[in-house]
Amino acid sequence: MSLTASGIHAGYRGRRVLHDVSLTIERGETVGLRGPSGTGKSTLVRVLALLHPPDSGHVTLDEQRIRGHGHRVPASVRTRIGVLFQSPRAAADPRLSLSDLIAEPLRAVRHPREQITGRVTDLAERAGLTPDLLDRRPHAVSDGQLQRACLARALAHDPDYLLCDEATTMLDASTQAHVAAMITDQQQHTGMGVLVVSHDPALLTRWTDRIEDLNTETAR
Amino acid sequence: MTLLNIDGLSVRFRLRDATVQAVSDHTFAVRRGELLAIVGESGCGKSVLAHALFGLLPRNAEVSGRAILDGVDLIGCGEKRLAREIRGRRLGLVPQSPATALTPVRTGRRLLAETLRAHQRDPALADSLAEQVGLDAAALGKYPFELSGGMAQRLVTALALAPDPALLIADEPTTGLDRPLVDHTLDLLRRRCDSGGTVLLITHDLAAAERVADTVAVMYASRIVEHRPAADVFTAPAHPYTCALLNALPDRAFQPIAGHPPMLTALPAGCAFAPRCTHADGACATLPAGPPVACHHPLVTEAAA
Numbered sequence: 001m002s003l004t005a006s007g008i009h010a011g012y013r014g015r016r017v018l019h020d021v022s023l024t025i026e027r028g029e030t031v032g033l034r035g036p037s038g039t040g041k042s043t044l045v046r047v048l049a050l051l052h053p054p055d056s057g058h059v060t061l062d063e064q065r066i067r068g069h070g071h072r073v074p075a076s077v078r079t080r081i082g083v084l085f086q087s088p089r090a091a092a093d094p095r096l097s098l099s100d101l102i103a104e105p106l107r108a109v110r111h112p113r114e115q116i117t118g119r120v121t122d123l124a125e126r127a128g129l130t131p132d133l134l135d136r137r138p139h140a141v142s143d144g145q146l147q148r149a150c151l152a153r154a155l156a157h158d159p160d161y162l163l164c165d166e167a168t169t170m171l172d173a174s175t176q177a178h179v180a181a182m183i184t185d186q187q188q189h190t191g192m193g194v195l196v197v198s199h200d201p202a203l204l205t206r207w208t209d210r211i212e213d214l215n216t217e218t219a220r
Numbered sequence: 221m222t223l224l225n226i227d228g229l230s231v232r233f234r235l236r237d238a239t240v241q242a243v244s245d246h247t248f249a250v251r252r253g254e255l256l257a258i259v260g261e262s263g264c265g266k267s268v269l270a271h272a273l274f275g276l277l278p279r280n281a282e283v284s285g286r287a288i289l290d291g292v293d294l295i296g297c298g299e300k301r302l303a304r305e306i307r308g309r310r311l312g313l314v315p316q317s318p319a320t321a322l323t324p325v326r327t328g329r330r331l332l333a334e335t336l337r338a339h340q341r342d343p344a345l346a347d348s349l350a351e352q353v354g355l356d357a358a359a360l361g362k363y364p365f366e367l368s369g370g371m372a373q374r375l376v377t378a379l380a381l382a383p384d385p386a387l388l389i390a391d392e393p394t395t396g397l398d399r400p401l402v403d404h405t406l407d408l409l410r411r412r413c414d415s416g417g418t419v420l421l422i423t424h425d426l427a428a429a430e431r432v433a434d435t436v437a438v439m440y441a442s443r444i445v446e447h448r449p450a451a452d453v454f455t456a457p458a459h460p461y462t463c464a465l466l467n468a469l470p471d472r473a474f475q476p477i478a479g480h481p482p483m484l485t486a487l488p489a490g491c492a493f494a495p496r497c498t499h500a501d502g503a504c505a506t507l508p509a510g511p512p513v514a515c516h517h518p519l520v521t522e523a524a525a
Binding site: 036037038128130142143144169170171172173174175176177178180181199200201202203205206207 | 263397399427464466477
């Protein structure tokens with residue numbers, strides 16, 4: 001059981017960013033991905049998250065080859081993969097309260113309404129968000145608190161794979177350790193596979209089982 | 221010799237139904253040639269301190285105390301004098317997000333030349349300044365939107381250095397850069413101090429502070445809780461908060477601090493870290509003295525003396 005990218009070529013409007021890149025994340029393992037700025041780490045995450053169509057190559061989720069991207073992929077497949085982005089501000093709708101933010105992926109698939117409140121409370125508690133924070137909107141909380149809410153949102157469907165794109169870079173040391181601990185805890189319960197993109201060698205060494213390099217030879 | 225002398229500086233924001241205490245009673249001095257790093261969790265008030273020195277706070281801010289730079293009180297001297305004599309000239313700022321701090325319709329070279337000319341310096345210095353920060357001539361010919369985050373960061377650094385300010389304040393100058401660029405930017409700040417410049421580095425990145433700082437001030441919930449030489453802070457932290465923060469680093473225990481920092485609208489009367497602190501007892505209900513170490517139960521006792 002794995003999330004695999006095979007022979008991916010991808011880019012934007014003719015500008016090739018990834019050149020024949022392959023990467024496998026097994027369930028239960030934590031893979032580190034590093035590489036200098038501009039080598040296409042974020043593009044690879046977007047391809048793996050089924051948000052960006054590769055020019056060639058394909059993504060396989062638990063032995064099933066994925067066709068299409070975005071909303072063309074059935075929700076039952078998309079919800080298997082969670083993503084945590086670098087900037088929680090850019091990834092959160094400023095009009096929603098934190099509890100609505102966390103509930104968003106559940107409502108999107110018409111999760112039974114009476115179960116949503118309980119699920120949000122549970123997720124928020126695990127993320128270390130106190131009840132008084134849940135009624136606030138993003139502008140009234142810190143980056144660290146907002147990223148915790150984004151993590152709770154990413155885990156709402158108990159994904160089999162979680163992709164973290166520089167998700168702790170802008171956080172202070174304590175919040176970073178807390179986010180990592182929460183992900184590891186979830187991993188022990190559900191056996192999800194985790195990808196950690198970072199350029200902090202100390203973080204990758206400490207957190208991940210193995211580290212893959214994305215360098216300028218494979219990415220152009 | 222002291223360049224900046226901060227005495228009893230506090231900043232409060234009045235909101236409709238609450239008061240945010242962002243900076244509480246800071247008293248410290250920065251020597252010429254010193255690199256002082258102010259570290260702390262996000263939302264502890266670090267950036268408000270920088271903005272207070274620049275006179276760039278919003279109108280609902282109430283600032284008290286003094287901040288004397290080279291004989292001029294930055295808090296009391298008024299906007300006119302700040303704009304004419306201080307901002308950009310004696311006090312340089314490397315802003316947090318370079319992408320939003322650059323004029324989009326001018327190339328890097330024109331921006332630099334313009335700044336140099338405004339400060340009666342030779343615009344031909346643009347290339348040598350760019351070289352100092354590690355920006356090549358080709359990049360200097362580009363418009364800001366054509367630059368990568370790292371190149372834009374180096375350009376704003378060059379712009380801040382152009383008037384040769386006595387004190388350079390770098391507010392999270394390395395956010396979003398990859399490790400080699402972070403190190404390059406930090407080493408540039410270090411070299412500036414080694415050649416007589418003075419730098420106030422505001423960062424949440426403890427590794428960055430450890431790499432280049434002479435002294436470190438640790439800020440927690442608007443107060444400075446520990447202010448000591450960098451080597452001492454990183455090898456023998458005296459405040460339990462500093463110790464817990466260092467233990468959260470991935471190359472140390474990778475252990476988060478339990479609980480949350482208090483809201484700046486509802487700070488406790490005593491030590492603000494006490495609710496999360498394993499050493500706390502009844503004494504912590506009163507405000508501890510300090511820095512150097514604002515704690516009733518410092519982990520390194522000689523430092524508190």
